[in-house]
Amino acid sequence: MGTTTDIPEITSSFTEYAIFIVLLPMLAFPVILFLGRLFNGNETWVKSAKEGGLIALPIMVASFILSLILIVEFIGSGTGSYYIGDWLSFGWIGADGMTIEEKVFGVGIYIDHVTVMLLFVASFLCMLINIFSIGYMNTDPVNDNRNHRFYAEFVLFCSGMLGMVLADSFLWLFIFWELMGLCSYLLIGFYYERPSAAYAAKKAFLTTRVGDVFLVIGLVMLWNMFGSLDYSVVFNPDNIAAVDAGELQMALGMMFIGAVGKSAQFPLHVWLPDAMEGPTPVSALIHAATMVNAGLYLVARMFPFFGAPAMAGELVDLAFIIAAIGGITAVMAAAIAFVQDDLKKVLAYSTMSQLAYIFTGLGAALWLANTPGMEKYAIVAFGAALFHLFNHAMAKGMLFMASGSVIHEMHHAHHDVHHHDDHGDDHHDDDDDEFDAQSMSNMGGLASKMPITATAMLVGSASIMGLPLIGGFWSKEGIIANAWRVALEDPRFFLPAFCVLLGAAMTGFYMSRMWLKTFAGKPKTEVAEHVHEQTPWIPIPLVTLTFVTLSSVILAGMMFTHWSSDSGYAFFSDKGLIDGLLYEFEHVFLNHDAFYFVLTYVAIFIGAIVGPGVAMALYGGALKEGEKAKGWMQPIINLSARVNKKRGFDNSAWAESGLSVALKERLYFDKWYDTAMLKLVAGFAVLCATFDRKVIDGTIKTIERSSQKISLSVRKLTTGSARDYIMMAALGVLVIYAMLEVMI
């Protein structure tokens, strides 16, 4: 039906191997599963192969290296696709409704800047999380002898994400999307013997399924309009010009609901906090490297539709909805994060909030792309949103791994402290249910005991908060500035624009609160005093990501945020690093436009001073006498102690207030959903049961009863007497004769 765009075909040698980025982890899945089954409990398997961890690691490293080669090649040659071959072909009713056209679903890879960004994030973080897992999972006595399942599902999960990113059509995107959905279910429910984990897995699976139904509807509508789901067809401006704008907006809106489910945005966000039931590496995987980024990727993929000249001004409503959902979620999730006591739950809500920033940024970018005359800003806004995705993924991956490190060491310390119980070492979780290793109320003062982890947490938090010059600062500034840029043009955007600005302050508060409660102040329990950093493997990814996050400023200097410039698909600006940095500094801190100048400083002020300041006043405190943290953390702790002493105020009134309770209950969303679902599902079930009993059972029973009656009366003919049979035979012959007579 449609013509394809002239996407240059890349035919260099490495691109042909790009499929292995996806295939290697996918093939490792059965291998690890099989070997694990074979050697389960075997000494060599547990100690040397780390129950499959050391099989998964080289695979992920290979995937990462292949990804890097592909990325480098992309920077050299620009957007391209590589068609591997036909996968499925079938007849389809043609446009005129009469002829049968041949349709082909192909297999191929598609590379542009969005692909490259996500590919790097996914493959790099998957590799680091794999390293972390080897430290975390293999010293965890809870799950002895079933870690091979973890690694098998882990590599499958990674291949799902990498495949989704590299896919060259929405169909393959969807297939890998669902593969991730399955793996998230398996991994969240890894500790399936805990009812809460089984429940969380089910919840995650079903909630995202709600979104997926809409995604399928959207894809079917898209197929109906374009006759294909290949990017090369649907992104062609000529083909876009041929379709109805309202219908396209509807289809994209449906797909957006799918993204909302996958990226845990309001109102389908309820699964994400519960997903913390999985092992911590899984949380890192879901929150940083894979799952939640899928929804963002899907929305980012829609960019060509909004950028098409034929659609100019037609899709702004959808762009607004995307931004508004983002804005609402950003504030809501941040507010809930205020009161969470569980270390991982704070991070979970922080993820929701930050993803919402990215959605707002994407919404603004799509609005700008769709509005004539604003296209040049769209590129910057789009770049800022994607850059925030990058920064958030790196920081959140690090934060989760650091929190995993804290929880792991808390467990160990708890075990050491309560060594007197004679239950043996295995399954120690069973008998210490009353001790919550994830609760921040049990921590405190860990900065001096876990220097690497505390540093990683500090840098990650700073990046999420957007402290000037660190990681997320650059991208968050871009998102806020662009949201306001749109708001000045379209008053509806004041909602998301205001939300993201408010969210900056809230982020500053809850991230500081988390860090201070965990690492500053005096240890709140005996266990916290005995914590040491001792598990091997874990520090490797923490240190790596700390440096990556800190070096984000270089990427900003290389005009990372401008990378989606479609003038020849330049990856980086052609300015040099120093010039780029200077430009970026001048642009952010000394903006010539008075409005953005003020906006920047307002954002910095509330995000980096007001938010953390309040947190310090409430939760700050000096370490225990005689303990000292590393040189870069001690001043912060001292400052927090001083602020706390000077400005400390009693917040018990707030803690008792209705709002606080409501936030603790996650604004009752879960309860509402449960009640509504119960009413809806139970009502529907009763209806179904009635239908089943009355109609289906009724029909069958009527048939059964009448046939029984008939057979009872027929049975009387069987007298057993030979003479009756003779009579019947004679009568039968007579009947046959009569029939022959009549017929002839």
Add this chain to the structure above:
Amino acid sequence: MIDPAWVSVLSALLFTIGLWGAFTRKNAIVVLMCLELILNAANLQFVAAAIQHGDATGWVYAIFAIAIAASEVAIGLAIFLAMYGQHESISLDDVNLLKH
């Protein structure tokens, strides 16, 4: 020469008597005899038709039927003997096991 039509009438009469006997009689041997009557009625009809059409096929059929009737009697009587051994009677009213 007797009109073949009369032979047919006789044949029909014999057939009816045989059928009637087979329906009504209790004694298995009598029923067997009635069956023989029916067979002979058919033979008669074959022969009459053969004569009328001047075709030997009817004769052949009649001879076949006689042979079959003879063997049938042999089998039938053997069955009745076995039946008697089981039931101490050859009344067909006693042989109604098929009902169950």
